[in-house]
Amino acid sequence: xxxxxxPTVKVEGLLxxxxxxxxxxxxxxxxxxxxxxxxxxxxxxxxxxxxALYMPALVQGYMGFKVITIYPSNADKGLQTSxxxxxxxxGETGMPLAVIDGDVLTAYRTGAVTGIAAKHxxxxxxxxxxxxxxxxxxxxxxxxxxxxxxxxxVIVYDVDREAAMSYTSWAAGMGLTASVLETPEDxxxxxxxxxxxxxxxxxxxxxxxxxxxxxxxxxxxxxxxxREVDDSxxxxxxxxxxxxxxxxxxxxxxxxxxxxxGVIDRRSIYAELGEIVAGRKRGRExxxxxxxxxxxxxxxxxxxxxxxxxxxxxxxxxxxxxx
Numbered sequence: 001x002x003x004x005x006x007p008t009v010k011v012e013g014l015l016x017x018x019x020x021x022x023x024x025x026x027x028x029x030x031x032x033x034x035x036x037x038x039x040x041x042x043x044x045x046x047x048x049x050x051x052a053l054y055m056p057a058l059v060q061g062y063m064g065f066k067v068i069t070i071y072p073s074n075a076d077k078g079l080q081t082s083x084x085x086x087x088x089x090x091g092e093t094g095m096p097l098a099v100i101d102g103d104v105l106t107a108y109r110t111g112a113v114t115g116i117a118a119k120h121x122x123x124x125x126x127x128x129x130x131x132x133x134x135x136x137x138x139x140x141x142x143x144x145x146x147x148x149x150x151x152x153x154v155i156v157y158d159v160d161r162e163a164a165m166s167y168t169s170w171a172a173g174m175g176l177t178a179s180v181l182e183t184p185e186d187x188x189x190x191x192x193x194x195x196x197x198x199x200x201x202x203x204x205x206x207x208x209x210x211x212x213x214x215x216x217x218x219x220x221x222x223x224x225x226x227r228e229v230d231d232s233x234x235x236x237x238x239x240x241x242x243x244x245x246x247x248x249x250x251x252x253x254x255x256x257x258x259x260x261x262g263v264i265d266r267r268s269i270y271a272e273l274g275e276i277v278a279g280r281k282r283g284r285e286x287x288x289x290x291x292x293x294x295x296x297x298x299x300x301x302x303x304x305x306x307x308x309x310x311x312x313x314x315x316x317x318x319x320x321x322x323x
Contacts (some may be wrong), residue, residue, distance in 0.1 A: 008101040014312045016117065016136040017143045020305060025114040025277055027059055027304045031244075032274035035059075036256055036300045040250070042191060043224075050081075051072070051223055054297035059117030060193050065129045066102050066302040072199040081135070081199050082106070084197055088306040098310045104191060104303070109305040111291075113243060113273070114195065115144030117293045120276050120283035121241065122193050122215045126151050130191030132184050132205070133198035134158035134167035137219060142171060143196045149193065154178040157187045166186075183210050196220050196228040212288040218254055219295045227253035229292070231263045236293040239270040247296045264292040 006014075030036055037058040044052040050071030057063065068084040075081055084102025089095060118126075129151045131138045138156070145151060154171045158164040161180065169176035181187050188194055188209035198204055198220040207230060210216060216237075218228045234240060240255075242248040248255040248269070258264045271281040273293070284291065 003096050006098055006100040006309060006313060008104050010313070011043050011101055011104045011294060011309055012029040014309045015104065015305070017111060017140070017147050020108055020112045020234050020308055021144065021147065023304055023308055024109065025116050025299060026275040027300060028061065028116065028277045031298075031300060032272065032278050032280075038298065038300050039065075041299060043251070045223070046071075055302060057299035057303045058091055059300040060307060061091045062088060062097075062303055062307045063091045063094075064303050064306055066106070066126045067200060068102060068297065070199065070222060072201075075199075083267040086302055086306045088303070088310055098306065098313075099283075100221050100309060103136070105261050105302065105305050105309065106297075107136050109301040110137055110219055110240070110295065111140030112146035112305070113276055113295050113297075114141050114219065115148040116277065117217060117241070117273060117295070118145055118148040118193055118215065121215050121239075121291045121293060122149055122151075123284065123287055124150075125230065126192035126215070127190045127277050128153045128155060128190060129185040129270070130154075130194040131156040131167070132158070132187055132196050133195070133220065134160070134163045135197060138167060138195070139170065140176075141197060141217075141219070142176075143195060144226070145195070146174070146176070152176050153195060154192055155181050157184050179196065193217065194318050198228055201226040203230040203233075204228050204233055205233065206230050207234070207236040210236065210290055212290060215291050215293065217282075217293045217295065218318070219296065219297070223255050224251050224256060227257055229254050231261070233292060234258050234264050234268065236290060238286075238289040239291045240268055241271050241273060241291065241293045242269055242271050245269055245272055247298060248294055252294055252296050
């Protein structure tokens with residue numbers, strides 16, 4: 001069996017959000033049922049630069065690990081703030097199967113998780129999607145949310161107004177109504193579903209900006225001491241849902257910091273996403289519920305996405321060998 005190298009352009013052509021969301025929802029059930037092996041990810045803190053994360057997992061007969069760097073200051077250099085590479089192996093033999101560019105893979109798998117969360121936690125009549133942080137992740141977030149909900153209006157804020165304008169042009173090309181707003185507060189106060197996709201170390205929104213019935217999704221991560229939301233966001237949320245309680249308590253400043261301060265305790269976390277997907281706990285139960293979903297990002301999600309791409313490539317003769 002030859003090792004396949006799958007570059008960005010190929011990954012983009014093989015990933016479709018609806019299919020990946022179905023696979024990811026199944027994987028969250030398996031994670032809940034204990035059928036996924038996922039050691040704690042190793043985090044290398046590079047002083048003054050950023051973080052490097054090494055994330056291994058075994059799921060659905062495949063194993064592998066992702067290496068991802070998050071360097072917020074790269075934006076000042078005209079570079080991406082994040083770079084990623086995925087190694088996929090056969091779970092039975094340990095044989096290396098593929099080396100996959102991880103940037104698009106990460107964006108899609110994170111978007112797929114958001115789509116699943118919105119499917120279960122957003123209001124059925126949600127129409128306005130708010131985006132704070134108009135980078136690559138924001139695009140796959142929007143792809144997933146438009147698959148999972150009927151929302152078709154997009155409002156966006158980014159500290160880089162040009163990035164925000166570019167994002168709304170792209171969204172308009174999808175047939176959506178898109179506009180740039182002046183402040184994060186403006187976006188938060190008008191959204192039915194609000195996504196935070198930043199590398200901020202300090203809160204970018206306040207809880208008193210959120211509307212009744214709003215679903216807030218935080219996917220940003222810039223270290224365990226960083227956070228995108230303030231204490232009042234958690235205090236005013238009717239439900240706090242996470243992808244993994246263990247990971248959120250250890251790695252998410254949005255959860256860990258208020259916990260250490262005594263603002264919340266472990267019982268404040270209503271559910272893991274897998275519990276809701278599997279029907280063990282209810283998702284949204286009322287139109288006025290404010291729900292906060294924190295996605296830390298889990299290694300098994302990367303393996304599932306890599307498996308999805310690899311199996312599509314393997315199905316064609318032309319995919320053998322370097323691409």
